Each structure stands twice: as C-alpha cells, then as structure tokens.
Amino acid sequence: MSGRPVLARVLSTAMMAAAIGLTFGTIGLESLVSGGANAPSVGFALTFLALISGLTIMGTVICWRRPGHPIGWLFIVAGLLSAASIFGGTYADLSIAGGGNLPGTALAAWISSWAFMPNLGILAVFVPLLFPTGRFLTRRWAWFGLLALVLGLISVLAIAFGPGPLDSEPGLTNPFGLPALQPIFAALAPLGDLSAPIGFGGALLSIFLRYRRGSAVERRQLRLFLFPMAVAIPALVLSIPNNGPLADLG
Numbered sequence: 001m002s003g004r005p006v007l008a009r010v011l012s013t014a015m016m017a018a019a020i021g022l023t024f025g026t027i028g029l030e031s032l033v034s035g036g037a038n039a040p041s042v043g044f045a046l047t048f049l050a051l052i053s054g055l056t057i058m059g060t061v062i063c064w065r066r067p068g069h070p071i072g073w074l075f076i077v078a079g080l081l082s083a084a085s086i087f088g089g090t091y092a093d094l095s096i097a098g099g100g101n102l103p104g105t106a107l108a109a110w111i112s113s114w115a116f117m118p119n120l121g122i123l124a125v126f127v128p129l130l131f132p133t134g135r136f137l138t139r140r141w142a143w144f145g146l147l148a149l150v151l152g153l154i155s156v157l158a159i160a161f162g163p164g165p166l167d168s169e170p171g172l173t174n175p176f177g178l179p180a181l182q183p184i185f186a187a188l189a190p191l192g193d194l195s196a197p198i199g200f201g202g203a204l205l206s207i208f209l210r211y212r213r214g215s216a217v218e219r220r221q222l223r224l225f226l227f228p229m230a231v232a233i234p235a236l237v238l239s240i241p242n243n244g245p246l247a248d249l250g
Helices: 003-034 039-065 070-097 105-114 117-130 139-161 179-193 195-213 216-238
Strands: none
Touching (some): 070 117, 117 195, 139 195, 179 195
C-alpha cells in the first residue's frame, strides 16, 4: 500500500476522532451549563451531535475507500467544524456563567462565532455541486464553484476578523478583530450577503441538470442523496448559535 492512502486514512480517522471527542465534550459541558435542570437541551445536543458524528464517520468511510474523492473530506471538515463551533460556544457559556474565569474563553467564543458558517457552504453548496462524481458538472461550473468560495470566504473573514462584539457572545470583544480592515469588510458586505442565495441557487440548478443528463445509476445516487441532505441542511440552519430554535446547543 502506498504512503498516500495510508496518510489519508490516518488523517481522516484522526479528524473523525477529534469531532467525536468534541461531541462528548460538548454533552458534558452542556450538562454543567444546564445544571441538570434543563434536560431537553441535552436531548437536543445528543440529537444534533449524532448528526455531526454521522457526517465524520461517513466521510471517513469514503476516505478509506476512495481517498482522492472530495466528498469524504467535505463531510469530515463539516462535521469537525460544527463540533468545534458548538463545543466552543458551550465552553464560553459555561465560563461566562461562572464569571468568565476559565482559560481560553474569548478564543472559544471566537471559534464558535465563525466556524459554523462554512458548514452551510460545504453541505448546501459544494457537496451538491460535486456529488456523486467528485467533479463539477462542467468547467463552467468549476468557475461557479470558485465564485461561491470567494463569496463565502468574504462572509467568514468579516465575522472572524471584524472588530467589536462577537456574534456568539455579545459581551465579549473579538480578540482577533482588525479595526484597520473594517472599511474593507463594510465595502465587501453586500457581496458576502449574496453568497447564500447565489450558492444555494446554483447548487440546486446543478443537481437538476446533473439529474437530467445523468445515467440511471447517477439518478438513483442523486435520489438517495437528496433525502439525508434535506434533513441535514435544515438541522444546521436551525442550530446556528444564538439564532435558531436549537441555539441552546452552542
């Protein structure tokens, strides 16, 4: 066996283990935050974090079998970033509830403020654009993928490095805020706002065209793909920290 598949297996397994470890860590922290008096929030955590673990396990299986296929890596990265975001938010909540004295409180809140956003782009845009072949539908669609990536990065960078209060914890100031870049972030904000409608709309169109042009096998794969994604993406949207009805997870 060559070195590249071995490295892919080791790396994918390590990332999966990290995500699952953060999953159990979040459940433990959530119990401390609720003080045992808010059992439903732990139930929500178990349900949602089972989705995160499912993503990373499924991604690892794909990476073991086809290490060069991007879908497996996208699943793992989405699950790991989600786990890190929710763990960071829950850790920051626990620290703030106790006076904010735990080490790394601002760092944890900072990670929580932005790490969740790329997952929507991964699962709702890039996975549909690349599934099931691991390639864009045409070369023109590759250019669209690049556009969606740039627009998404603008949104993420503006949140990660924008000065002022953190979105996830308004009582904390962004420790990595760059005031000198605020005018640039403000000027690019309209472009960042377009990332979701352009990305999601393009992904839906790509699926439609791939289904129309695909073989019987590819169409069956797309039908099997649409059902879990129809469950996973709304769960992610509803669980965005401090916004959705599952916001108590993070």
